[in-house]
Amino acid sequence: KYGKNSSLEHRFHMLQEIYEEANALLHIQGSLIYDMQTQIRNLTMIVERVRRNPGCMINIIRTTP
Structure with missing residues (x-):
């Protein structure tokens, strides 16, 4: 049971970090x-x-390639 709680707590903290970064x-x-x-x-x-x-208009000269 302790291992499962620890795993869930770790997952929660990971998700919290991802949320804060996002x-x-x-x-x-x-x-x-x-x-x-x-x-x-x-x-x-x-x-x-x-x-x-x-x-103020500027004449633009277009050249063909």
Whole structure:
């Protein structure tokens, strides 16, 4: 019986560690997504500003390979 309890306790601690690691990774992922959304929003605002100001347009010369 002691061996079984010890085994279950060990398994519980392993699962707890896995949960904590997964939770930390989810928080990091959430932070990265939030930062990316902010950067995309800023980039979108810059592009819109350039579109509204024809003097800022850049002529792009496309060459054929």
